[in-house]
Amino acid sequence: MLEVKTMAEYAANGETPEVLFWVGCAGSFDQRAQKVTRSFVKILNHLNIKFAVLGSEESCTGDPAKRAGNELTFQMLALQNIEVMNSYGVQKIVTTCPHCFNILKNEYPGLGGKYKVTHHATFLQELIDTGRIKLSDASQFKGKKITYHDSCYLGRANDIYEAPRALLEALDAELVEMKSCKTKGLCCGAGGAQMFKEEEHGTIRINNARTEQALETGATVIAAACPFCSTMISDGVKAKEKQMQVKVFDIAELLAAGQGLENLTF
């Protein structure tokens, strides 16, 4: 059992946390993403950061609905979430999902939800920069080839390209880039609510095309910063039957391992 307190518990004690950790639907329910959520929480707890989650008071941000064209469902969820967060006086949010990050940062303010929103890549990078994260167990990454897959909603959508790369460099790994990276990064295929439906008719799946680019680098670890990207690329690696040689990890998992908080096999 992980030690996690909810906003409601903080409020009941008359306390306020430093930051609200927005877990998101994937982070809450998807088995693979739950692991990332746990890794991130282990880091927060290890550093004694006072954080809270909303727990059962959290709803989907509305991102897939909005991008599918259903503004109605999006705004109903958004206004509900904003009501909850404003009632707790939330100021700062950190999230492990670029989709949640983007929508909370860019689209909630117009509906009355004004918070300082950070994605965990930037959040972790700041913790490294300020020396709070000590990478005591980073030697396992030495000489490992890692490639980073840019999430569209972190990269092009919000111009965050360097923070996740800085984390991998801090791990002493050898960062190798794919043919399309940074502003030219190829989508994993999940965005715009594609995650929740079959792809349209085509010649190849987008995630497989992206995975091919990742495998071409010869990296043994593909790092991602988005639960949907992780799923998509993992599926791609499986389709290529490379899951024994090549692993897909979220940057939070890699950083937790670098601090000896998590055992990863790769």
Added chain:
Amino acid sequence: MNILVAKTFKPYNFASFKSVSKQMILKLIQILAFVALSGSVFFLAFKLYKRIYRNIMLGRKQVINDNIPERLKNTLLVALGQKKMFKNVIPALLHLVIYVSFVITQIELIEILIDGFTGNHRIIYHAVENIPFLKGFYVFVVSFIEVLSLLTLFVTFAFLYRRNLIKIPRFQKPELNGWPKLDANNILYMELTLITFIFMMNTGDQAKYLLQHGHTYGFWVSGLLAPALSGLGETAITIIERIGWWGHISMVYFFLLYLPQSKHLHILLAFPNVFFARLIPKGEIPNMPEITKEVKLMMNPDAAFAAPTGEPEEPVKFGAKDIQDLSWQNLLAAYSCTECGRCTAACPANQTGKLLSPRKIMMDTRDRVEEVAKSMDANNGVWQEDGKSLIENGYITVEELRACTTCNACVEECPININPLDIIIQLRRNLVMEDSNVPNEWAGMFANMDNNGAPWQYSQLDRLNWTKE
């Protein structure tokens, strides 16, 4: 002024009064022809461009007047400075040559227009003939234009080669079949013709000057060619020069009238398009205020009853079904699109064989605007519903709209800041909220989000299950 006129006659060096009067008549005919040609071209051009303006304004109203300094900066860097073109150096350099040569050639056009209307010949040259510094500058400018024209000649061949022989993938997509392909080549052929005329004009002119004065004006490129013509005799040389001069201005006029139906309209519209392009983060999809109103009423039904029943409001249409529902800024973008296909080449859906092509989104939008405009033109400028829309009807299909991952690669790539995704989202909204036209999986997802606050069917109470390892 008299001196000026006297000087301009000098190069002709008339032998007798008889020939002078013959020259005068010829000159008068040319002035009249020039006035008639220019007058009709300007009149037609005015009508054509006014029509484009009206067409763009068929779009939904949207006020864009924020952050003027940043908008000006973008216009300077992205439109004038072609900053985004340079992500790919070779086509950027090739394009730069044509672009610079196009802009600089317009300087010479000033003199040609004055000459044409006043019946003079190289009026600026003769005005500065005796001021060495200015004369030198004049010769330099014309020579520079000649050098650029020569470079443009090579570039034009390079472009023809790239487009038609080496089959660059982004120039081979189905949306370019027919007019777009022809249009792209037309412009290149027009470019070749124009350059030929420029050199006929300058070389003839210089050869004649050489015959009369024993030396040329001193233009660099035509100066090398001029001696080759001197054997032809003055009449033949004059004819070559005149064909070049009239051919040049006629091509420029033709180009002006051709632009409104061409992708090359971007040479004008790229500037306002970049100026009015959105500045918010690419990831942001603007909220719909009309929905906020509805949702607030739903969340607080008491307010609905308490609300004063004033003017019955016009029923709002959610999203865009046709071009009138898109913002005028979207339509401006459609008219500005260069059909270069950088967006499509970067699109993950297109790369993996899906029907979606962001360039086609822009082209279809423009085609539909033109269809609406033509039907308005035939009906005294009044729009009558034709039972069609921008969705399906030979334009953007539902399948294309559903293939988009909202990844913003197209937006990132566009050299003139066009945002095809903005149109895609507006059309998706209409499909989903007006027509309930959604794939089954999405219908299920919406239901889950409405019922249990997650795209999957998990209870909100289980949101902390991940804490139990």
